[in-house]
Amino acid sequence: MKNTLPVTRYYGSKRKIINQIWEFIESENLEFDSTLDIFGGTGTFSYKAKIEGKEAHYSDIFKFNTLIGKALIQNNTHKITDAELNFVLTKDDNFNYKFFIKEIFSDIYYLEHENELIDIMVQNINRLKNYYSKYIAYYALFQTCLIKRPFNTFHRKNLNLRTNDVERQFGNKVTWEKSIEDLFRKFCIEANSYIFNNNRKNTATKSSALSCTKTADLIYIDPPYVSEKGSHVDYHSRYHFLEALVNYETFKDYVNFEKLNHEVKLGKTLEFESKTSISNDISSLIQKYNNKIIVFSYRNKGIPSIKELKNIFIENNMCCRICLIKTHSYALNKSNKALGEYLFIAKPKK
Ligand SMILES: C[S@@+](CC[C@H](N)C(=O)[O-])C[C@H]1O[C@@H](n2cnc3c(N)ncnc32)[C@H](O)[C@@H]1O
Structure with a gap:
């Protein structure tokens, strides 16, 4: 078994920061046995969840990605x-x-x-x-x-x-x-x-995020x-x-x-x-899973803004912690606002 997936050339892959993402999740002492990685991509999050012994469910809108999920997540042996x-x-x-x-x-x-x-x-x-x-x-x-x-x-x-x-x-x-x-x-x-066996029934399915019928204790959201x-x-x-x-x-x-x-x-x-519609789509997805733990990967200077995203969680009766994972200081970034990778960790309000 390896620590993370191999290097791939996929836009938006969280491979480089997956161990930090997982450390932040662990630091919350949350109880969960299964995960749903609803924008699965290369499968970085599901692979990590699989390593950690969770029942890992992978989903992505594209068939080609789903086959990667089947090869590396669903396939145990x-x-x-x-x-x-x-x-x-x-x-x-x-x-x-x-x-x-x-x-x-x-x-x-x-x-x-x-x-x-x-x-x-x-x-x-x-x-x-x-x-x-x-x-x-x-x-x-x-x-x-x-x-x-x-x-x-x-x-x-x-x-x-x-x-x-x-x-x-x-x-x-x-x-x-x-x-x-x-x-x-x-x-x-x-x-x-x-390829390794974590002795769990992991799955990979092709679905758009809003029509996904899977669920789990923890939902990982890493949208475009x-x-x-x-x-x-x-x-x-x-x-x-x-x-x-x-x-x-x-x-x-x-x-x-x-x-x-x-x-x-x-x-x-x-x-x-x-x-024009990504904020509404995110809101609908959070509403759908607002009785679960939600872990949301977010990059600033995007739509919605960090404040708007926080409000979406609050409107859906969830409380969230916002963690800064890292900032990028690209030479080409002309504005003063640094690009940052964040993690929202949200759970239902008691
Ligand atoms: C930021 S990437 C996820 C990267 C992934 N976490 C990783 O580490 O490789 C976003 C993913 O969302 C998928 N996607 C785009 N629109 C989608 C939709 N409406 N429903 C589900 N997946 C979608 C894309 O195929 C892409 O793989």
């Missing part, structure tokens, strides 16, 4: 074998492959031979018999795809940043140029080493960050390509060809992503 890993990477001459990625994303995110290999790998993953092997293979494929992208996202058509022969002040050309095969093997081995200035790239725009991979047979019907990056509209929603 299963590891992918070398034979399965080789099967995923090998083109089967007797199988009639489709090449949707190559057809639709040509010259957008990856080189032609890489697109072709991604097509083959997805279809081979779907042919694996064991479900958990499938989830682990998907996890490794997502990490591979992310690490080979400039800035690790899919919201721009910018393959040229990789292929132009210029000196760069950013990015990591050495990593971009590692082969998909080598990266995939590395990430499978890495995932295997993180919407800055008060409003320059906001939503999660769907950043990661739509990974959602397309896990919907391989149907995603073609959702491609927006008017956008240069051929964004796949599958699963796009404004819930918790819109400047």
Whole structure:
């Protein structure tokens, strides 16, 4: 068992501060046996809860994230074998492959031979018999795809940043140029080493936060960050390509060809992503779980403000402690107000 999950390139991951988050929770001497991580992302919080022996429930709006949750949180014992890993990477001459990625994303995110290999790998993953092997293979494929992208996202058509022969002040050309095969093997081995059994029935489900039917003693809320200035790239725009991979047979019907990056509209929603409605969404979620312990990750200079969030807890009959986890002093931050990571720990008023 490891202390935290491996490094991933996911926007908003709490990996670096998860141990501090947990220390603050422990310092409150709260009694809880189960947790619900309702904006699960990379699974950092659920993995920590799993390590701590809790029944860990993970949920996220995206299917690709949910498969990561199934691989690392729900899965207590299963590891992918070398034979399965080789099967995923090998083109089967007797199988009639489709090449949707190559057809639709040509010259957008990856080189032609890489697109072709991604097509083959997805279809081979779907042919694996064991479900958990499938989830682990998907996890490794997502990490591979992310690490080979400039800035690790899919919201721009910018393959040229990789292929132009210029000196760069950013990015990591050495990593971009590692082969998909080598990266995939590395990430499978890495995932295997993180799988452990806490002897609890942990789960991972795909759901929007407001329609999630799960519950637990402690609800962890880490919603998308919407800055008060409003320059906001939503999660769907950043990661739509990974959602397309896990919907391989149907995603073609959702491609927006008017956008240069051929964004796949599958699963796009404004819930918790819109400047005008995020405060209401947060309020509805807190109301839904106001008889539980709520732990809320918050970054300032966002919507709602720290004061507004505090009021939402009070209006919902909860008392809360606000803890400062750390401040960022980015060189680019021109205003005097430092960016800070906070934790609200709330419980029902007696
Ligand atoms: C700040 S990230 C969470 C990061 C996570 N705690 C971690 O450490 O990796 C927010 C997550 O919310 C998910 N998300 C966005 N809108 C959502 C919604 N309406 N319902 C549920 N999840 C949503 C995104 O897919 C993203 O993974």
